[in-house]
Amino acid sequence: MFVVKKLLIALSALAVFTACGGGDGEKKEEIKADTTATEPQSTELSDNPDYQKGLAIASKLDCFTCHKIDEKNIGPAWRDVANKYAAMDTAIDYLSKKIIHGGAGVWGEVPMAAHPNLSEDDAKTLAKYVLLLKK
Secondary structure (H helix, E strand, O other), rough: OHHHHHHHHHHHHHHHHHHHHHHHHHHHHHHHHHHHHHHHHHHHHOHHHHHHHHHHHHHOHHHHHHOOOOOOOOOOHHHHHHHHHHOOOOHHHHHHHHHHEEEEEOOOOOOOOOOOOOOOOHHHHHHHHOOOOOO
């Protein structure tokens, strides 16, 4: 009876480890497939000076605390923002003002923090960076 219990515990542990490990493998494959599918666009983006400058600005600020590129975090995914505003003629001005002054209510109840010390030029560069993420 003791051997059977040990066997059941070992099989249960193996099932748990396999289930956990299997999920990670699937995610890695999905990420790899997704990265491969967007690789040419990524290369083109990384060569764009607005992309490079915007990424540098975002990295120095607290932007990545609340935003991710492809998924909602505290704030909206930047790709969703880009898809919503890219066709708007005044998108760069609108988004740069939101970046400097903050805002609330457009993407939910959590307010976006204001960045009053950011220059208008840097805010516009950051807005251009976000808009470049449109799919």
